[in-house]
Amino acid sequence: MLKPLSVFIGLRYVRSRHSKGFSSFISASSTIGIAIGVMVLIVVLSAMNGFERALATHLLSIVPHAEVVAVNSPITQWPKSVARIQQNPHVIAAAPFVKTQGMMQKSAALKGVEIRGVDVMLEQQVSAISRYMIAGNWQDLTLDNGVIIGAGIARKLSVQVGDKVQLLLPPANLNKQKDSETQQFPVPMTQQAIIVGVFKFGGTIDDTQVFINLVKAGELLGYQADEVQGIRLKVDDVFAAPQIVRDVAFDFDFYVYMLDWTRSHGHLFNDIQLVRLVMFIVLVLVIAVASFNIVSTLIMAVNEKKSDIAILKTMGAKPSTIMASFMFQGLMNGMVGCLLGSSLGILISLNLTDIIRGVEASLSVEFLSADVYFIDFLPTLLRQQDVINTVVTALVMSLLATIYPAWRATKVEPAQVLGQA
Structure with missing residues (x-):
């Protein structure tokens, strides 16, 4: 048998x-x-x-893998900081940014937005935003007063490429005023802008995100030519982003916030x-x-x-x-x-x-x-x-x-x- x-x-x-x-x-x-x-x-x-x-x-092609954000004072000589960060073997690319909260207005329509000033060339190395453009061109962000907005914002304000809008921003010197004469309700700063592009990614990003040229954003928010608020990182392993940004931050000789995608979208x-x-x-x-x-x-x-x-x-x-x-x-x-x-x-x-x-x-x-x-x-x-x-x-x-x-x-x-x- x-x-x-x-x-x-x-x-x-x-x-x-x-x-x-x-x-x-x-x-x-x-x-x-x-x-x-x-x-x-x-x-x-x-x-x-x-x-x-x-x-x-998909999501993390737009959402920052990690960021180091200045605490007390801006990051100075940002090109040197970017070059030093890129020496980390786990960092694929790095790009500077300046961001603030504001409002965008078109006629009687008003929309709360997050305004992000970016370097047009370096941003493409850490973000795939240019692939999601449905109107206009990402490179047009270099134009004077040009902004790129999400499709949700464009729908809310009924605007398209070529339309003029108004940005309402906090005063540039708001954080520097420490005396008792500081206004409790400061008058927002206004800035005319032209829609040069619209992107559609999906989710809440389309309803809040506005991109503006880094140089223009620095001028509006009171930064010097070589100063930025933070540096965005693109890493080789997104699930190791918390440890990688911690290693990068320890190389700085001043205080920075260590942010990563697990804080904003980890849920x-x-x-x-x-x-x-x-x-x-x-x-x-x-x-x-x-x-x-x-x-x-x-x-x-x-x-x-x-x-x-x-x-x-x-x-x-x-x-x-x-x-x-x-x-x-x-x-x-x-x-x-x-x-x-x-x-x-x-x-x-x-x-x-x-x-x-x-x-x-x-x-x-x-x-x-x-x-x-x-x-x-x-x-x-x-x-x-x-x-x-x-x-x-x-x-x-x-x-x-x-x-x-x-x-x-x-x-x-x-x-x-x-x-x-």
Whole structure:
């Protein structure tokens, strides 16, 4: 006999069980339950991986990976600081910036905005903003009084490229006035600007962000020619950004704030991790419930095969052989379920984006809106390790479910069973 006795007996029992009506139904239900649990878990994990990748590649292509911002006084001689920061092996690029909160007005319409003064050339090394221009050109930011705004701001103010708007900014010397004569309600500074470009990225960034030339922003906010408020970093590992910006900040000889994307948008990543954990636990429990249906199947099989077990014992079969036979019989359900579930899960995960788009088109609905989220599609990324972990988890649960019924089979007394026969 080429196969072990326990495997041979287990396969015989599996084939004979398929002809039993109720036993066959219970066995099929456990197999289908395991397959569904494995399939859904693989799909959910792939979707969570896709969101992580979208967070790292899409959102963080615009949102700063990290920033060092001056505390008491501006960063002087910023070209030297940028060059020194770029010597860090984990920093891909660095660019200066000046930012402030303000208002943008067009006729009677008014919108609160964050105004960010940037170097036109260096900003393209740390940000992909130029790829999201839907009107105008990023290079036009060098024009005098030119500004680039988000699509949400343009829609709110009903403006387009070439229109003139008014910026309301805090006074340049507001932070320098320390005497008691400082006005409690200072009059905002006004500045005429021309819309030279509009970008559309998605999410709240379109509703708040305004870009202006670094030199012009420095003049408006009272900075000298070589002074900036902070320096933005682009790092090689976004999930190591907190440590990288800390290392960079320690090289400065003056105080700076250490900011990174985990402070401003880290909640998105934390939400993804939380959903992943909750869904993993829920779906593992689904697999567990389906796996323990194997208990019912095997207990019925043990009751049906008592006479066979008694004969095997009288012929000298060891309890381990009998136990292994029934464990293998139950494990077959888990193996078939894992095979079906993993195959369907991989197939769906690889085509999940197209499937969801097809559902959206057929139902005329939109599950993800770019105006609310930073993407308008359901991303997916299938990882081999997730498939392996899911299949191993399901197989282990299936194996655990077979232990008790198989142990019960070893407790059959041949004298009682054959005597009744």
